[in-house]
Ligand SMILES: Nc1ncnc2c1ncn2[C@@H]1O[C@H](COP(=O)(O)OP(=O)(O)OP(=O)(O)O)[C@@H](O)[C@H]1O
């Protein structure tokens with residue numbers, strides 16, 4: 223059982239405000255992912271939870287107990303570092319046993335726990351080796367093993383997979399997920415990789431410049447981003463943005479610019495009506511664009527010129543010019559298209575996003 | 586279709602031919618010889634020649650102005666039965682052991698302190714080096730004044746603090762003299778330890794300390810289980826250097842006490858000087874100097890063995 227709460231958490235290094243007013247209630251057994259671009263304060267937040275960084279203001283609670291002034295060793299947490307931070311002079315066994323020894327577990331218990339963890343992670347044959355005799359993936363497992371032997375209340379991960387190659391990363395991602403399902407320990411996971419965030423997190427926290435942008439389940443963030451930053455950060459290829467003017471004519475709402483003229487329907491139209499006559503930012507994801515067929519109504523599409531064709535096998539990405547804006551469209555892999563060709567793209571009207579151009583907040 | 590790839594090797598072939606010297610140096614064997622030459626000459630001139638000359642002197646009865654004859658190992662037998670020589674051996678061992686232990690302890694302590702972040706860190710690090718930078722003879726003369734029975738600031742300070750009620754004769758008292766000499770040696774040697782160990786400390790990733798802290802290790806345990814084992818190879822190398830230097834120390838003792846009082850601070854090197862240069866018995870002096878050699882050799886071999894062991898661990 224461990225709930226972690228961050229309340230009005232702030233951290234500044236002299237003039238640099240690394241973390242600003244972060245509020246977060248992490249539930250028991252939850253796997254929460256902090257994600258954001260480099261320098262947004264993810265690591266700093268995590269290190270404050272670990273007790274490796276002092277707190278400028280605000281509070282951190284574990285199970286309703288304020289831990290601000292508790293040293294790391296008394297917080298009952300385990301951390302997996304980006305560079306693993308394995309003790310180079312100790313064997314794998316000793317690396318994993320160290321925390322237990324320091325906490326005065328008896329020898330038999332230590333042996334049992336290390337064996338158990340080694341078995342879960344599939345590193346039983348490596349126990350006598352030194353860290354430098356291991357591959358990156360094996361080191362990663364040892365670092366995980368060191369964290370799980372203690373059965374801590376909270377796991378902290380700081381980009382634990384970023385030093386692995388792409389294939390191994392995907393594999394370890396799945397294993398981490400399994401491990402968490404199995405252990406059920408509350409976990410805070412930091413990454414700048416949005417795919418990791420989406421796949422691992424029960425909930426995802428998107429951060430920018432030390433500020434929390436949005437907290438929610440992965441699909442919630444993906445489908446209903448709170449602002450332009452979140453919309454652009456999650457998803458690959460990223461969401462397309464175009465500046466459009468909202469125009470109302472005979473009760474019908476249009477989003478227009480030089481090259482686009484789209485009719486806005488349903489609830490979106492209801493929310494957008496207040497901005498009639500103003501400029502707003504329209505967002506549409508690449509997969510919500512498709513090649514227009516005869517069935518697609520004229521007012522839900524626009525003409526585009528292909529600039530680049532990227533064939534990925536499972537899909538084709540078309541970089542297109544639409545008036546003055548460029549967009550990416552993801553289309554079926556069997557579509558035959560060529561550079562400089564003109565085509566008509568249709569949109570999925572329910573999947574349009576609109577953002578205030580200055581505040582970038584969703585409309 | 587013509588491709589331009591064929592042009593690449595041709596342009597390579599067109600690079601200007603290199604001169605004969607350059608081509609010779611391209612050969613690694615020749616390059617190695619050229620690079621080694623200055624070192625070999627210097628070492629030969631200032632180390633190997635005196636060493637061999639010393640060995641040759643030690644098996645003769647050469648005195649200043651008197652060319653000697655071959656006398657075999659007679660000098661070594663004489664030295665072996667020389668009471669003062671035995672005192673010097675004993676003093677040198679004590680001097681080296683105690684000084685090294687204190688230099689290590691203080692140096693390590695300073696290094697750990699300096700490894701922290703604090704205001705004026707760079708300045709302090711530079712300041713620490715002062716005893717190491719000042720020429721030994723100069724600083725030792727200053728110490729000589731501080732130890733002077735009449736003018737000693739140390740005595741003055743201790744007296745003012747009410748710790749002593751009479752003058753302490755730092756260099757005149759046989760027991761105190763050795764202690765005083767050791768103090769100065771420690772003072773001069775600590776910077777070398779501190780800076781070298783600090784460099785070693787800085788190669789230890791702070792993440793390891795953080796991991797250990799999270800693993801539940803208190804400050805002392807972190808030092809004991811993480812810092813110390815990772816610093817050990819550096820520590821052993823620094824100690825090796827220090828032992829060799831301390832064992833053959835000369836300037837400091839020569840300036841402070843000249844080996845006295847009554848040979849209380851007589852070391853290998855001061856005794857060799859006294860006999861060889863002071864008395865003019867060149868061959869005897871050379872013999873005493875050479876007697877250090879096997880002792881140091883054993884020390885060095887043992888230490889190198891441990892360094893290898895520490896490094897492979
Ligand atoms: N010890 C420090 N001293 C001064 N500034 C710091 C320190 N640590 C972090 N910062 C600053 O705080 C901000 C947040 O840093 P942080 O390491 O938390 O970013 P991050 O989100 O983990 O980024 P990354 O993805 O690159 O690891 C950055 O602007 C960084 O420069």
Ligand SMILES: [Mg+2]
Nearest residue numbers: 264265266380
């Ligand atoms: Mg980081």
